[in-house]
Amino acid sequence: MTERDRLDGDPAPSAVPPAHGSFLADESIPAPAVGGGLPIIEYWAEKTLSLQGPKIWQTLFHKSACLSCAWGTGGQNGGFINELEEPLQRCMKSVQAISSELQPGLGDHFFDRHTISELQALTSREADRLGRLSFPVIRQAGSDHYERVSWEEIYQLTAAGFSLPPQRIASYSSGRSSNEAAFLLQLMVRALGSNNLADCSDLCHAPSTVSLNKVFGTGTSLVSLESLRQADCVVLVGSNAPANHPRLMNELIELRDRGGKVLVINPVKEVGLAKFGSPAHPLRLVQGQEIASLFLQPIPGSDLALFVGIQKVLLERGWVQYDYLKAHTEHWQEVVDQVAATEWEAIVATCGLTLTEIVAAAELIHSSRNVVFAWAMGITHQANSVDNIYSIANTALMTGNVGKPGAGMMPIRGHSNVQGFGSMGVTAHLKDSIREALEKLLGKSLKREPGYDARALIEAADAGEVDTLLCLGGNLYAANPDLTQAKRALGNIDTIVYLATKPNQGHFHGLARQNTIIVPVYARFENPHKTTVESGNNFVRLNSPGKTHLKDADLVTEIDFLAELAHRVHGEDLIQWRRLHDTRYVRELIAQTIPGYEKIGAIDDTNAEFTIGGRILLEPKFPTPSGKAAMQPTPLPTLTLPTLEDFGLIPRHQPALVLALITGRSYGQHNTVVYKEADEYRGMPHRHCILMNPDDARKAGLGQHQRVSVRGDAGQLDNIEIIFGEVRSGAALMFYPEANVLMKARIEKRAGTPAYKRVPVAVFLR
Ligand SMILES: Nc1nc2c(c(=O)[nH]1)N[C@H]1C(S)=C(S)[C@@H](COP(=O)(O)OP(=O)(O)OC[C@H]3O[C@@H](n4cnc5c(=O)[nH]c(N)nc54)[C@H](O)[C@@H]3O)O[C@H]1N2
Ligand SMILES: Nc1nc2c(c(=O)[nH]1)N[C@H]1C(S)=C(S)[C@@H](COP(=O)(O)OP(=O)(O)OC[C@H]3O[C@@H](n4cnc5c(=O)[nH]c(N)nc54)[C@H](O)[C@@H]3O)O[C@H]1N2
Numbered sequence: 001m002t003e004r005d006r007l008d009g010d011p012a013p014s015a016v017p018p019a020h021g022s023f024l025a026d027e028s029i030p031a032p033a034v035g036g037g038l039p040i041i042e043y044w045a046e047k048t049l050s051l052q053g054p055k056i057w058q059t060l061f062h063k064s065a066c067l068s069c070a071w072g073t074g075g076q077n078g079g080f081i082n083e084l085e086e087p088l089q090r091c092m093k094s095v096q097a098i099s100s101e102l103q104p105g106l107g108d109h110f111f112d113r114h115t116i117s118e119l120q121a122l123t124s125r126e127a128d129r130l131g132r133l134s135f136p137v138i139r140q141a142g143s144d145h146y147e148r149v150s151w152e153e154i155y156q157l158t159a160a161g162f163s164l165p166p167q168r169i170a171s172y173s174s175g176r177s178s179n180e181a182a183f184l185l186q187l188m189v190r191a192l193g194s195n196n197l198a199d200c201s202d203l204c205h206a207p208s209t210v211s212l213n214k215v216f217g218t219g220t221s222l223v224s225l226e227s228l229r230q231a232d233c234v235v236l237v238g239s240n241a242p243a244n245h246p247r248l249m250n251e252l253i254e255l256r257d258r259g260g261k262v263l264v265i266n267p268v269k270e271v272g273l274a275k276f277g278s279p280a281h282p283l284r285l286v287q288g289q290e291i292a293s294l295f296l297q298p299i300p301g302s303d304l305a306l307f308v309g310i311q312k313v314l315l316e317r318g319w320v321q322y323d324y325l326k327a328h329t330e331h332w333q334e335v336v337d338q339v340a341a342t343e344w345e346a347i348v349a350t351c352g353l354t355l356t357e358i359v360a361a362a363e364l365i366h367s368s369r370n371v372v373f374a375w376a377m378g379i380t381h382q383a384n385s386v387d388n389i390y391s392i393a394n395t396a397l398m399t400g401n402v403g404k405p406g407a408g409m410m411p412i413r414g415h416s417n418v419q420g421f422g423s424m425g426v427t428a429h430l431k432d433s434i435r436e437a438l439e440k441l442l443g444k445s446l447k448r449e450p451g452y453d454a455r456a457l458i459e460a461a462d463a464g465e466v467d468t469l470l471c472l473g474g475n476l477y478a479a480n481p482d483l484t485q486a487k488r489a490l491g492n493i494d495t496i497v498y499l500a501t502k503p504n505q506g507h508f509h510g511l512a513r514q515n516t517i518i519v520p521v522y523a524r525f526e527n528p529h530k531t532t533v534e535s536g537n538n539f540v541r542l543n544s545p546g547k548t549h550l551k552d553a554d555l556v557t558e559i560d561f562l563a564e565l566a567h568r569v570h571g572e573d574l575i576q577w578r579r580l581h582d583t584r585y586v587r588e589l590i591a592q593t594i595p596g597y598e599k600i601g602a603i604d605d606t607n608a609e610f611t612i613g614g615r616i617l618l619e620p621k622f623p624t625p626s627g628k629a630a631m632q633p634t635p636l637p638t639l640t641l642p643t644l645e646d647f648g649l650i651p652r653h654q655p656a657l658v659l660a661l662i663t664g665r666s667y668g669q670h671n672t673v674v675y676k677e678a679d680e681y682r683g684m685p686h687r688h689c690i691l692m693n694p695d696d697a698r699k700a701g702l703g704q705h706q707r708v709s710v711r712g713d714a715g716q717l718d719n720i721e722i723i724f725g726e727v728r729s730g731a732a733l734m735f736y737p738e739a740n741v742l743m744k745a746r747i748e749k750r751a752g753t754p755a756y757k758r759v760p761v762a763v764f765l766r
């Protein structure tokens, strides 16, 4: 397939895992002793000195926020500057993301030459490497081809789909688009009478939003970058920041340099969390800097028990800050009583750590003045994730570590504008204050019942209850658990419209019953409109207009597409929808309706990026009804695993064992999009590996590099290579999205989020 091969010298990998035994032991890659390090510089050099190099540099210096993660580098002061205006803040992942958007466009006849059946055989990486989507296409029922289609036809079909009963229309979105597009999307959908605004955050940090709102009355990070700099301890739970938020590693290095401590909690001993070499500290790039002062490896899904254990130590040693609890919190007595009543045996048995380890963690927190508690998917991708975050909050409150500089709760957000989507009201559960402001704007009362979140959307579609779906970015198909169900569910929807920059597996597997339309859009740095995004640190970035490298491409901006669609479905009703092509006007509406966003109304004149008001808490006064933090009791989870028989296997019949599988990312992928097959940092040479504890494997009669089958409750993957790594006994790790065929996933009911970590699987030799 020449379109793929021409993109670079790498032969495209086969869609099928290599045959049994074809990876010899000597082809495996030893895991390095340091995360980050020289490979980062090598990657920079390789990319920026390549033919694409000048364009990459130009884009890196463009005044727009990094595409990749929500740490939020870049913006008006140039591509390399963070919100404290410090230079040289750009990591390798931003280069990966830019380089992928700078690919050439698909050839005019690409879809004539390749059937959808053929495209369905592509891996994630192969699909991404086809190149940029550069003209609109449609696939109609019964056809095995996408075909070029006119804009008029697209608008007519989409507007017809959005004129159906509002409960049967929905959107899904992913946090790469702008605040302006997000605001417009939700305004259009809500004005129709639908609250079905599913978003990738439903699969990600929704439990953080739910629990932070409940306890503190605000759903985002309580800590600014400036405040983080004043911490003398960071507790980092369930995050692989060296791969997923690399610039956060510089903060941890600097914290250690000023004598601070880092407590890492993760069942996998991620090498970069033990030791990290950062290009920002060139003298220590190769040998690395110690990150974790203490590294604890609990049983997957048991963090809550560890935090209750830490609280019990605080209680038993008289280290609880009762004055703080009495003055600034509610329900503290209930929480303290519950901790006192929880037996040590239950705590230790649940989290699998020793009392000595738990005491060491409590001592570390107690002996620090200002502690920031930071977490990511290891905490949120659990069936009890809301309780998990409550247990972190309780620990922070018992030690007086919320509402002062240098301390607080810091969810580490994923996509570069996922938090902005939430702020703009793209959510199935809208806050009353925003609904009321929107009602005033539209002069119409809006529906109050929550809509479908991402999982509910798939379930509803599976039940035949959705007619029309608009996807603003993302890959709803591959991001979901149980890909068989996801495909079937999407196939029940009459019309699906995908707005995207690049093709992904969802465009080939997530086909609608009647019409599947792909609308090619501009990436952030090439968008002719001025736009804004919001970082995980609550900082609003302004993106200058740009130009695309794609010659003769027929792209549309997300704003223009949504404004035109809104005009077609609403006419001149309610507001002047066509005026919304002007993003300055959209920002005026945002300033009127979104709390904390008042300053965005003037940003076109001032170019002043800003921190959103009311979110960073430097005093223990909380935006809850009582002004106090509402502590929540946290029941210990019961962590059991099914037996081999439950998976239909006969014990002792063949080498086999049941494990708690963690599914997550390699540093060479961005979510469902794979850039690089190997994960050198974990010693995993390709995507079809399972990282296992050597003792677990040996006890079951399995060896390193052996090929096994992995079976979950939804499906099975064969020919998976065992790689030994520093994973806690009883746990294992595989990559998503490939692993999403395996599980149905339990759902955290209060947040709708699937438990992608701690997935029960059987690993066996066929
Ligand atoms: N390079 C890169 N960067 C990204 C992304 C990407 O795909 N690639 N994606 C972006 C997005 S959308 C997100 S949400 C973030 C994700 O960022 P992370 O949350 O760091 O990503 P995950 O790979 O899901 O891994 C989470 C970590 O949790 C650990 N873990 C698993 N189970 C448990 C548990 O029970 N307890 C504890 N304490 N830890 C556990 C895993 O071992 C792993 O180290 O990254 C963002 N940035
Ligand atoms: N098993 C398992 N499953 C998981 C996870 C896990 O850890 N384990 N993580 C979950 C998490 S945290 C998340 S956030 C989801 C991610 O789910 P999604 O956000 O749905 O998926 P992405 O892979 O980030 O979407 C990538 C696509 O977005 C499109 N895109 C990129 N930039 C733009 C743009 O500017 N505009 C538009 N319109 N489109 C653009 C491109 O076409 C690209 O192919 O996956 C979830 N699924």
Ligand code: SF4
Pocket: 066, 067, 068, 069, 070, 071, 072, 073, 089, 090, 091, 092, 093, 094, 244, 245, 246, 247, 248
């Ligand atoms: S840390 Fe995140 S925002 Fe900063 S440059 Fe890297 S990927 Fe971009």
Ligand SMILES: [Mo]
Pocket: 200, 203, 204, 205, 414, 415
């Ligand atoms: Mo995410």
